[in-house]
Amino acid sequence: QVQLVESGGGLVQPGGSLRLSCAASGFTLDDYATGWFRQAPGKEREGVSCISRSDGSTYYADSVKGRFTISTDNAENTMFLEMNSLKPEDTGVYYCAVAPVIQTMCARWEYDYWGQGTQVTVSS
Numbered sequence: 847q848v849q850l851v852e853s854g855g856g857l858v859q860p861g862g863s864l865r866l867s868c869a870a871s872g873f874t875l876d877d878y879a880t881g882w883f884r885q886a887p888g889k890e891r892e893g894v895s896c897i898s899r900s901d902g903s904t905y906y907a908d909s910v911k912g913r914f915t916i917s918t919d920n921a922e923n924t925m926f927l928e929m930n931s932l933k934p935e936d937t938g939v940y941y942c943a944v945a946p947v948i949q950t951m952c953a954r955w956e957y958d959y960w961g962q963g964t965q966v967t968v969s970s
Contacts, residue, residue, distance in 0.1 A: 847871070847872045848871075848872040848873050848959050849870070849871045849872050850868055850869070850870055850942050850943070850944070850959060850960065850961035850962075851868065851869045851871075851961060851962070852866060852867065852868045852940065852941070852942050852961040852962065852963060852964040853866070853867050853868075853869075853964060854866040854867050854964060855940060855964030855965045855966045856965075856966070856967070857967045857969065858932055858966070858967070858968055859968070859969070859970050860932060860933060860934060860968055860969075860970055861931060861932065862932050862968070863928070863929060863930045863931075863932065864929045864932065864966060865926060865927070865928050865929070866882070866926065866927040866929065866940055866942075866964060866966075867924055867925075867926055868882075868924060868925045868926070868927075868942030868961055869922075869923065869924045870923045870924065870925070870944070871923070873944075873959075874920075874923065875918055875920065875923050875924070875925060875944065876899075876918070876920045877899070878899060878944035878945060878946060878947075879896060879897060879898050879899045879944065879945040879946075879947050879948070879949070879950035879956070880896065880897050880916075880918060880925050880942070880943070880944050880945075881893060881894075881895065881896035881897070881916075881942070881943050881944075881945065881950060881952055881957060882894045882895050882896070882916060882925075882927045882940060882941070882942055882943075883940070883941045883942075883943060883954060883957075884936075884938040884939065884940045884941070884966070885938050885939050885941070885963075886935075886937060886938035887937075887938070889938075891941070891954055892907065892954075893905070893907060893952035893953060893954065894906070894907050894910055894914065894927070894940070894952075895907065895910065895914055895915075895916040895927060895952070896916070896950045896951075896952035897916055897918060897925075897950070898947075898948065898949045898950050899947070899948050899949075899950075900948040900949050903949075904916055905950065905951070905952040907952075909935070910929075910936070913929065913930050913931045913932075914927060914928065914929050914930070915927070915928040915930075916928075925942055927940070927942075929966070932966075932968045933968060934968045934969060935968075936966060936968050937966060937967050937968050937969070938965075938966060939963040939964065939965055939966075940963065940964050940965075940966050941960050941961050941962075941963045941964075942960070942961045943957035943958075943959060943960045943961065944957065944958065944959050945957040945958060946958060
């Protein structure tokens with residue numbers, strides 16, 4: 847059974863940090879492109895950061911470049927999103943997902959399997 851389980855969300859003040867984790871089971875994470883998406887209230891789900899399977903190249907949305915870092919731990923079959931210098935506009939539900947593609951454009955339609963989401967709220 848394919849499963850992705852996120853953890854690490856919460857309430858943080860502006861300028862703070864959070865580390866999201868996504869544990870995969872039922873499949874090998876290294877066989878897929880991996881990504882993090884978020885959905886703010888009233889907005890569509892958007893790609894935040896993704897890793898291609900072909901060469902490990904990464905994509906970051908312009909709004910998070912220099913602040914967020916995506917990574918995977920193949921031994922633990924887990925992916926991470928390190929988020930620093932958080933801003934109120936980073937608030938939303940964050941989802942991890944995997945796509946059966948070699949090179950990802952970090953587009954929602956590429957991704958087949960999704961976690962349940964974890965809430966991130968940035969507020970003072």
